[in-house]
Amino acid sequence: MNGPARLHSTVAPLSFAQERLWFVNTAAPESPVYNVPLFFRWRGEVDVAALHRALLAVARKHEVLRTTYEDRDGERVQVVGEARVPVEVITHAPETEARRGFDLAAEPPVRCAVWKGLPGGDAVLLTIHHIAVDGWSLPALFGDLGTAYDAELAGRRPELGELPVQYADFAVWDRAGLDEALLTRRAAELATVPAGLRLGGARPVQDGVHTGDQHRFALPAGTWAAVGDLAGSLRATPFVVLLAAWAEVIGRWSAREEFLIGAVTANRTHPAVEDLVGFFVNTVPLRCTTRPPTFARRCAELRREAFGSLTYQRIPFDQLVARTPGRGLAEVGFALQNMPAPDTTRWTAPDVLPTGTAKYDVLLIVEETADGVVGTLEHDTQRYPRELGPRLAEDFVALLARAVAEPEAPLAGFALPHGPLETPRPSPVPAVVQDGGELSEPERHAAELFRAVLAEAGVEIAEPARGANFFTLGGHSLLAVGLLARARREHGAAVRPSEFLADPTVARLGELLRSATARPEPAAAPVDGPRPATSTQQRFWFLDRIPELRAAYLVPTVVHFPGETGVDELRGAVDTVLARHPSLRSRFRLDHGQKRVVRTTSGPPARATVTDARGWDEGKLADHVAELCWTPFDLAADAPVRAELVLVATGVRLVLCAHHMVVDGASVRVLLEQVAAVVRGEDLPEPVAEEPPGAQADSSDLIAALRGAPTDVRLPHDRPRASVQSILGATRGADVADLRAVAKESGCSAFAATAAVLAVALAGRSDQRDFLFAFPWSGREHPDAVGMFVNTLVLRADLRGGPTWREVLARVRDAASVAYRAADVPFDEVVAALHPRRDLSRPALTPVYVAAEDEWRPPLGGVLLPLDPLAVKYELELTVVETASGLRLSAAYQADLFDDSTIEDLLADVQKAAAALVTNPDRPACEETLR
The missing domain is CATH 1.10.1200.10 (ACP-like)
Known part of the structure; x- marks a missing residue:
């Protein structure tokens, strides 16, 4: 669906996430359970007046910081008001200030306290209610605060820019996007898991907000490094490895074989909200079992479930709870905090002070900090005694260290230093299996x-x-x-x-x-009169009018068959196949009356020729093959395909060349497979009738998703572009880390993951962080069809805001989904909307093309030969080839623009990016090490 839209409304509904916090605040406005107390030391002296004005500027930019919450006629609403941020110089303890509640109906959700004259510099406590902020908000919040404070000190008005949308706009979009079917399905799945997760030592208490305690502990550097190594070797992520260890400990402390752990997710599922301050996080219950015999197997089992943290993160947790009454869906939580640290030289990184409360019965947070990896174990002290924190943390650290060192060892042999406080085996509460499952x-x-x-x-x-x-x-x-x-x-x-x-x-x-309505069986197309060409054929016909570009839209293939292949049988088979497919008999012309290109398919078919080149030298042979491959067609007079069998000393070379107007890559494979079938004496399927054009596709969602992205890519050119783009190409190849497993965890294809690593590699060479890539999509609906079914789609790879690899994959996955939904939108329509003033110095919209294909070998023992020379349509065309053993990259590029060494260096950067993604997808994607 479309992303949030700017509504400019001062009154809006609450988001689903805010609604839960509003209920808690209404019931207990004095409770600090959802306070976020951010304590940081100033490097020097605070100018309190400048800080106050800077905070007001930040609140003016981020409406959620000047919003109050009301009940109007039974409807809960948020009301955007004027910027008000109380700033007070105080002397009492920070913890006292941190634990003072908010009246969300009457006061803004942010206040500031300053301590002056402390050794080493002043201190500041910025306390914000969780209804207005989350961890991922902090880089934007502190970045804007630093900019505004610097401007105020310099006597300038802070220029913080305007946001494309505000949090209230997100709230409207959030509520409109509730997927009832997905919610019902997920609730039914979770209802099969036994309810009531309790660890040893639990005490019965009433539900509600309870006092809490925190135990902080360090994760040894060696253990953390081993987590990353194991994640890479298992094609998992550090999140999965940590969750697997936590689940093993929880399983032992609860004596349960199946339970739910609530994963805390960022839930920023649209690029428009990337730089927003606000409360987006959601809890996603994940199913865990303790049945796998080894830690490696446990990680493998949890990989797919961990993907649910992305798939289901837009399902509001409270809505799930409402669909499963009487059940606890997340008594135990887990969070991996890997958001970038706020960057400033004026103050230290903020610490979140404890509030003396607990949001879960037990919550484990693992956080990467400047001083190393730190764990925080928070638990409800009414449910469990205070000694639970240190004991449970030690068990987790010990089991994790052993597990990453010996992932294939039986888990049953891993002893915990402490174990549960009590060891009675609780009786699981039986779950009702709903029919909805x-x-x-x-x-x-x-x-x-x-x-x-x-x-x-x-x-x-x-x-x-x-x-x-x-x-x-x-x-x-x-x-x-x-x-x-x-x-x-x-x-x-x-x-x-x-x-x-x-x-x-x-x-x-x-x-x-x-x-779906069943369509009739494919039948041979009748001899026809003129019919309109498709939008893609129209575009290719006009490009064929430009002499410098004509050869770029030919599709040549050269296959070498071994010496025993019969030439006569092969020639007869080629003629039979070329005559069967209507598209290969096409002729094209411009109908001046209709002002469009039309075609017929009633012309005579092409026939194969034979040339005996067994006495030729290599140069003459290469020139002859190149002429067959790259000589343009007279599209009005001749069949748009040619075939020749060239006899050489070691066998026969089939040179098959067709215009892109009538074939795509899959069609060439169909033709070669059918030639082999005729040689083997097999019957061919009837040629497939061409589908009539479908209804005009709606391009609005696609255009909206792409708008604002640069319509060029800053590539590392060694030479400037000419007035008309060159098509002379060259190729380089490289193996790359197998991205398929980590891509699957994010619901991505290898193609989408390749686009992500290419974007990161290109980002390392310039300050560009937003890219458009062209990619092919085949709309063929029958595997035996021959024709041009490919449309050019556009994928956005948005790296702005310093996302992690996991977030980049999610963004690219969502962008691909938008493109697929608009797969029938003509590429020219997208170009007209986004790049209307294009010239001929480069391809429209983007100079980069990304594709994926499977490894394929020609039939009859044939071998595909490389094309030399090579014509290219784009300045850089990157194809990822999926093989049984891994992934292979093939880069085709304009030789007039790039030196070979430049492309080799770029491919090396792509390899580094792919390795970084596989090794640790929870780290920021655009790290300095990739540059």
Whole structure:
């Protein structure tokens, strides 16, 4: 769905996250349970007046800091008012000030206290109610405060800029985006887990806000390094490794084999809210079991569940609780705090003072700080005695250290230093299995399609749940096309790929199977009169009018067959296949009356020629093959395809060249497979009738998602662009860390992860942090079709705000989903909206193209030969090839712009970025080490 929009309203509903805090505050306005007391030391003396004015400037920019909360006619609303930030110079203890509650209906949710004349510099306590701030708000908050304070000291008016949206706009969007179906499904899944998680030593207490205690402890540097190493080797993340260790300890302290742990997530799921101050975090209950025999197996089991922290982070926790009455969904919590530290030289990094309360029965926070990795164990002292904190923390540190050192050792042999305070085995509360957890008949069909297609690709899975994501289970975009082709064959359901890829789950495919109308079996297209060319064909036809670009839109393939291959049989097979497909008989011309390109498919087919080159030297042979590959077609008079069999000393080379107007990459594979089938004496399927154009697609969401991004990429050119872009290309290749596992955890494809690492590698070479990449999407709906089914889509890779790798993947995944939903929008329409004043010095909208493909070998023992020379359409074309052993990068680039060494250096940066992503996806993506 669209992101938040600027509404300029002073009254708005509460977000789902705020609503819970408002209820607590209304019941106990004096309680500090949701205070966020930020204590920091000034490096020198505070100018209190300048600080006050700076805080007012920050509150003017961030409306949530000047918002109060009311009940108007039974509706809970937030009201944006004037900037008010009380600043007081005081002498009493900081803890006293930190634990003073807020009256959210009457006062702003922020206040400031200053202590003057302390040794080493003054001190400041900025106390903000959680309803207006979270951990991810701090870089923006303190960055703006530092800018405003510097301006005030210099006698200037602070210039903090305007935000594209405010928190109230997010709240409106948040409530409108509630996915009832996803909420119901997730509630049903969680209802199967036994309720009532209690650790040894628990005391019965009434629900409510309770006193709390915190125990802080250091995680040894060696253990933390081993966590990262193990995460990389298991293709997991440090979050998964830490969660696995925490779950093992909780399992032992509770004597439970299955339970829920509440993962605290950032929940900033749209780029528009990246730099907003506000309360976005959500609690996502994750299912944990203690059955895996080794720690490595436990991590593997939790990887998929940990992905749920991204998939389900927009489901409001309170809404889940409401759907599962009488159950505790998150008595025990876990958070990995890896947001960037606020950057300033005027004060120290802020410490969050304890408030003497607890939000969970037990909460473990692991945080990366400038002084190392620190753990905080917070627990409810009415539920558990105070000694629980140190004992539980020591058990966690000991088990984690042993587990990362011996991940394949049996977990049963890992002893805890302490163990639970008491050891009675509690009786689990039986859970009611709700009917909502059962799959409907269409969903069962969808689940079986998932299993069958993945099994053919070598991925064995159990029956997937309703919310199972095709990419998370091991699928990729080409397998998705095969999945939908199988759905057509077995269920008569014609599902458009863009409809499925926008939400590639069992539930979504089940809906599409239920609603899809079966299309008739493909049949041969009749001899026809002129018909309109597609939008892509129109664009390619006009590009063919530009002499310098004509060769770039040819699709040549050279296959070498061994000496025993029969030339006559091969020639006859090529002629048979070229004559069967209507698109290969196309002729194109401009209809001046209609002012558009039209085509017919009634022209005579192309026929293969044979050239005996067995006596030629290598130079003459190379020149001849190059001419066959790169000579443009007369699109009005000739068939847009040619084929020649070139006899050489070691066998036969098939040179097949077609114009991109009538074939795409998958079509070339179809043609070669069908040539092999004819040689083997097999029957061919009937040629597929061309689909009529669909309804005009709505481009508004896509344009909105892309607007504001630069329409160029700062590439490391060695030479300037010419007035008309060059198409002379060269290639370089490199192996890259296998991104597929970490991509799956974020619901991404290898393609999306590759785009992310490319963006980070490019960001390391300039100050650009927002990129547009072109990428191909095939709208083919039948695997045997031959034609140009590819549209050019646009992917945004937004690195602004210093996101972690995990967040970059989430952003790219969401951007890809927006692109897939608009897969039928003509590329020219996107260009017209975003880059109307383009010139011919570079490609429209972006000079970078990213693609993914599977490793493929020609039939009949053929070998694909590299093209030399090579024509390229974009300045940089990066393709990731998925092989059985890993990922391989192939970079094609404009040789007139880049030296070979420059591309080799760029590929090395991509390799470093990929390794950083695999090793620790919870660290900031654009780190100095990548530059």
